[in-house]
Amino acid sequence: MKTRTSWRATLGAILSLALAGTAHAQLQLNGAGATFPYPIYSKWFNEYIKVDPAVRFNYQSIGSGGGIKQISEQTVDFGATDGPMSDEQLHAAPAPLLHFPTVLGAAVLTYNLQGVQTGLKFTPEAIAGIFLGKITKWNDAALTAANPGVSLPPSDIVLVHRSDGSGTSYIFTDYLSKVSKDWNNKVGKGTAVSWPVGLGGKGNEGVTGLVKQTPNSIGYVELIYALSNELPFGDVKNEAGTFVKPSLESVTAAAAGAVQSMPDDFRVSITNAPGADAYPISSFTWLLVYEKQKDPAKGKKLVEFIKWMLHDGQQYTAALHYAPLPKEVVAKEDQALRKITTADGKPLAE
Amino acid sequence: MTNPETPARAVEWPVPRAAAPRLARRLNLGDLIFRALTAGLALLIIAVLASILVVLIYESSVSIRTFGWGFLRSSAWDPVFKEFGALPFIYGTLVSSFLALLQAVPLSIGTALFLSELSPRWLRAPVSFLVELLATIPSVIFGLWGIFFLIPWVRSYLNPTLAATLGFLPFFQGPNYGVGMLTASMILAIMVVPYVTSVTYEVFAAVPSVQREAALALGATKWEMVRLAVLPYGRTGIIGAVMLGLGRAIGETMAVTMVIGNRAEISASLFAPGATMASVIANEFNEATYELYVQALVEIGLVLLIVTVIINALARLLVWSVAGPDANTRRG
Amino acid sequence: MTTVSTRRRVVNVVAQAGAVACTVVVLVPLVLIFGYLLLKGCSSLSWSFFTQLPKPVGEVGGGMANAIVGTLTLVGLACSLGLPVGVLAGVFLGEYGGGRVAWVVRFCADVLAGVPSIVIGIYAYTLVVLPMHGFSAYAGGFALAVIMLPIVARTTEEMVKLVPSTLREASLALGVPTWRTTLWVVVRTARGGIITGIMLSVARVAGETAPLLFTAFGNQFWHQGLTGPISSLPVQIYTYAISPFDDWHRQAWAGALVLLLLVFLTSLAVRVVTRGQVRSVV
Numbered sequence: 005m006k007t008r009t010s011w012r013a014t015l016g017a018i019l020s021l022a023l024a025g026t027a028h029a030q031l032q033l034n035g036a037g038a039t040f041p042y043p044i045y046s047k048w049f050n051e052y053i054k055v056d057p058a059v060r061f062n063y064q065s066i067g068s069g070g071g072i073k074q075i076s077e078q079t080v081d082f083g084a085t086d087g088p089m090s091d092e093q094l095h096a097a098p099a100p101l102l103h104f105p106t107v108l109g110a111a112v113l114t115y116n117l118q119g120v121q122t123g124l125k126f127t128p129e130a131i132a133g134i135f136l137g138k139i140t141k142w143n144d145a146a147l148t149a150a151n152p153g154v155s156l157p158p159s160d161i162v163l164v165h166r167s168d169g170s171g172t173s174y175i176f177t178d179y180l181s182k183v184s185k186d187w188n189n190k191v192g193k194g195t196a197v198s199w200p201v202g203l204g205g206k207g208n209e210g211v212t213g214l215v216k217q218t219p220n221s222i223g224y225v226e227l228i229y230a231l232s233n234e235l236p237f238g239d240v241k242n243e244a245g246t247f248v249k250p251s252l253e254s255v256t257a258a259a260a261g262a263v264q265s266m267p268d269d270f271r272v273s274i275t276n277a278p279g280a281d282a283y284p285i286s287s288f289t290w291l292l293v294y295e296k297q298k299d300p301a302k303g304k305k306l307v308e309f310i311k312w313m314l315h316d317g318q319q320y321t322a323a324l325h326y327a328p329l330p331k332e333v334v335a336k337e338d339q340a341l342r343k344i345t346t347a348d349g350k351p352l353a354e
Numbered sequence: 355m356t357n358p359e360t361p362a363r364a365v366e367w368p369v370p371r372a373a374a375p376r377l378a379r380r381l382n383l384g385d386l387i388f389r390a391l392t393a394g395l396a397l398l399i400i401a402v403l404a405s406i407l408v409v410l411i412y413e414s415s416v417s418i419r420t421f422g423w424g425f426l427r428s429s430a431w432d433p434v435f436k437e438f439g440a441l442p443f444i445y446g447t448l449v450s451s452f453l454a455l456l457q458a459v460p461l462s463i464g465t466a467l468f469l470s471e472l473s474p475r476w477l478r479a480p481v482s483f484l485v486e487l488l489a490t491i492p493s494v495i496f497g498l499w500g501i502f503f504l505i506p507w508v509r510s511y512l513n514p515t516l517a518a519t520l521g522f523l524p525f526f527q528g529p530n531y532g533v534g535m536l537t538a539s540m541i542l543a544i545m546v547v548p549y550v551t552s553v554t555y556e557v558f559a560a561v562p563s564v565q566r567e568a569a570l571a572l573g574a575t576k577w578e579m580v581r582l583a584v585l586p587y588g589r590t591g592i593i594g595a596v597m598l599g600l601g602r603a604i605g606e607t608m609a610v611t612m613v614i615g616n617r618a619e620i621s622a623s624l625f626a627p628g629a630t631m632a633s634v635i636a637n638e639f640n641e642a643t644y645e646l647y648v649q650a651l652v653e654i655g656l657v658l659l660i661v662t663v664i665i666n667a668l669a670r671l672l673v674w675s676v677a678g679p680d681a682n683t684r685r686g
Numbered sequence: 687m688t689t690v691s692t693r694r695r696v697v698n699v700v701a702q703a704g705a706v707a708c709t710v711v712v713l714v715p716l717v718l719i720f721g722y723l724l725l726k727g728c729s730s731l732s733w734s735f736f737t738q739l740p741k742p743v744g745e746v747g748g749g750m751a752n753a754i755v756g757t758l759t760l761v762g763l764a765c766s767l768g769l770p771v772g773v774l775a776g777v778f779l780g781e782y783g784g785g786r787v788a789w790v791v792r793f794c795a796d797v798l799a800g801v802p803s804i805v806i807g808i809y810a811y812t813l814v815v816l817p818m819h820g821f822s823a824y825a826g827g828f829a830l831a832v833i834m835l836p837i838v839a840r841t842t843e844e845m846v847k848l849v850p851s852t853l854r855e856a857s858l859a860l861g862v863p864t865w866r867t868t869l870w871v872v873v874r875t876a877r878g879g880i881i882t883g884i885m886l887s888v889a890r891v892a893g894e895t896a897p898l899l900f901t902a903f904g905n906q907f908w909h910q911g912l913t914g915p916i917s918s919l920p921v922q923i924y925t926y927a928i929s930p931f932d933d934w935h936r937q938a939w940a941g942a943l944v945l946l947l948l949v950f951l952t953s954l955a956v957r958v959v960t961r962g963q964v965r966s967v968v
Binding site: 384385387388389391392393395396397398399400402403405406409410413460461462463464465467468469471472481483484485486487488490491492493494495496497498499501502503544547551573575576577578580601602604605606607608612632635636639640652655658659662663665666667670 | 704770778793796807809866868946
């Protein structure tokens with residue numbers, strides 16, 4: 005008898021803990037996707053609690069591939085990706101999906117070389133060579149030529165790429181496909197590709213972690229990951245011929261050209277952008293939202309968040325080294341928000 | 355179980371005769387319902403296993419039709435060009451498991467021998483308990499320890515030493531990352547040891563003491579007694595235990611994913627990164643963006659399931675043949 | 687009496703020393719892992735660790751409160767699904783287990799116990815997540831229940847079989863119906879063992895990560911009911927472990943220590959309570 009009562013008590017305690025969450029009576033929206041903008045999204049969702057305490061945005065950074073897949077399967081309320089969905093993918097989704105750019109970021113080459121704390125200079129040919137597996141040593145001619153003052157060790161280059169479906173991979177391979185015919189033919193661009201060499205890390209977090217722990221390694225991650233982990237990152241030679249350091253300014257410069265010709269669905273690539281100050285491996289990153297929202301309450305909260313993000317949210321980007329959206333893009337997005345409606349067509353934006 | 359002269363159902367006799375017919379009916383109904391209920395739930399186990407198979411086959415049907423048997427032979431894994439082949443993962447799974455067994459089996463047999471033949475009685479329980487504790491450690495914790503302790507140690511000490519001494523072999527050539535097949539096999543070995551040890555211990559304990567005594571009576575030393583009486587008798591069981599360990603190693607996911615380097619490639623070098631069937635599913639399933647990609651991953655899951663089922667089934671049969679069907683081969 | 691040659695004596699000693707050495711080598715990782723966890727995790731165990739939610743990426747501090755509650759919730763759900771089926775199936779195997787049907791059930795249970803948990807994750811994703819259009823605690827609980835089921839069934843069978851038949855016969859002789867005998871006499875007698883089987887499966891299932899990746903998903907906040915994503919200790923440890931942030935590593939160690947203590951203490955309790963009868967392996 006004693007055992008039974010104590011079991012009942014334990015069961016009761018566990019059940020009440022389990023249902024404890026329900027007592028909070030908040031609306032929770034679930035999103036998944038890109039790890040590229042995860043630091044700024046995570047900050048936004050935390051700040052937004054103060055703006056609207058009745059809603060929580062639960063975002064899981066599992067990679068852009070995950071964002072595209074989960075929103076297509078309707079297992080989450082919104083997705084996030086740095087690689088815009090292809091026509092094929094949009095077609096495969098059960099209903100029309102909208103892309104909303106949120107910030108601009110840079111995919112940087114970060115490395116772990118003893119004695120090299122400064123930014124190495126990388127030419128497009130060098131990057132393609134390293135990632136194709138043709139350049140295998142750090143003191144290869146292609147690298148030493150661009151970095152005359154630095155003593156590069158004769159060690160093997162340990163390459164780190166993404167093991168999961170990644171928008172950062174998309175941005176990076178998109179860039180490589182543009183600057184290297186070899187890469188375009190052999191590997192191509194995508195959220196998941198068949199990498200010729202290298203180790204796989206899960207998420208921007210995993211790649212940064214591997215680079216941090218593995219000597220003589222190099223990987224591509226979003227700028228903030230390299231900065232917050234105090235890892236050095238390189239300058240990349242852009243189309244105009246200048247070696248550009250990835251930064252808020254150089255990313256904004258990269259977007260400048262595309263702003264005028266921004267398509268209505270916001271799917272645009274700004275890698276290898278023209279302009280003397282443009283950082284060549286930059287990109288927008290997007291939220292994926294269904295045009296027709298099944299749940300009007302959730303849909304309204306989502307629209308309100310996006311509106312906040314477009315205006316008030318942009319002030320948080322600089323501290324995390326993401327570039328804010330250009331004014332013209334914001335205006336266009338405000339317009340596009342009106343497209344989001346309930347299931348019967350009533351627009352959710354005011 | 356019951357005396358045939360008083361079968362279990364013959365409970366009417368203490369009941370007053372007048373009430374006997376009604377009680378008999380009520381008893382039968384209750385028994386029937388209970389038996390049907392428990393039997394139904396037991397059959398649910400069969401249903402669950404069958405449905406797992408059905409679900410996997412259904413969800414990989416497109417991939418099976420597209421690639422056919424070539425799926426198992428192809429080493430392409432290219433989501434951009436839509437070519438999928440399971441060979442790198444099958445290779446990774448087999449090699450990491452085989453290497454793990456190579457390290458684990460001698461250790462396990464040695465430990466089981468210690469426990470069954472050499473250990474003083476008071477030491478037996480604590481030591482076997484400690485060995486079992488290894489089995490209870492969750493996989494993710496092995497992975498965590500692997501990342502921060504084992505990988506740096508392998509990268510800084512083990513790999514250079516192996517490269518220096520055995521570098522003429524193709525297994526120990528190539529760049530030294532720390533992550534890779536060797537590290538994965540070491541973690542798998544640690545995870546597999548408690549299973550193989552526990553079952554082997556069971557098998558050795560099942561050896562009749564007559565065998566042991568006969569050997570000792572003939573003047574054998576303790577080691578010779580083991581070699582002559584215990585090991586040959588338990589040979590089938592040891593093989594079964596090894597296969598159980600193999601089954602465990604093949605299905606292991608988290609610890610392997612965290613230390614193997616995640617690269618879909620076949621390489622002779624043990625320093626090289628690789629991927630296993632379980633690790634590729636863990637890494638890519640949530641993010642496979644189109645149907646064929648998902649189906650290819652599910653097909654890998656199907657291959658994994660079939661391989662594990664066959665190995666486990668064989669293993670159980672082997673162990674049962676020595677230690678009986680009630681041997682402690684399934685708890686935990 | 688013949689004397690033993692030196693060579694044979696040496697071989698004997700070396701072989702025995704070898705067996706001892708094997709045992710020591712096998713126990714070394716246990717000491718290393720537990721010690722390392724204690725070393726790295728102990729200092730991070732604080733009140734805030736147990737009561738706070740995770741902080742945004744890159745910021746220091748926060749805790750794993752939702753992950754701990756999440757694990758308890760998922761395990762509770764798994765138990766509510768898996769225990770009734772497992773225990774009653776085990777009772778069937780133990781009491782009516784002579785026939786061919788029972789043999790097949792037994793075989794299937796053993797095979798099911800060996801199915802890799804990642805495959806069960808795919809299974810639960812297809813059966814629960816997709817139709818429900820969302821990740822949920824239910825999906826995670828379902829996956830864990832499937833993992834738990836064969837373990838509980840087989841252990842229950844074992845314990846039920848251990849009940850001496852004299853008890854059964856005495857009860858039947860007193861006129862108690864068969865089904866009542868099974869429930870009130872046999873199962874009640876075996877309940878200690880059955881509970882230890884349950885505890886073993888709980889310890890095993892609490893540490894599972896792979897199936898939760900596709901089912902429970904993860905949540906930085908408190909879960910909103912059981913139909914939404916939920917955080918869990920193993921998944922959180924995994925996420926933090928592969929990240930580059932030192933603060934997250936620190937918390938991963940602490941979380942791992944909590945999880946390991948939970949599992950170790952359960953195994954110890956099982957060992958002590960059953961006086962070494964029930965093993966927690968395989």
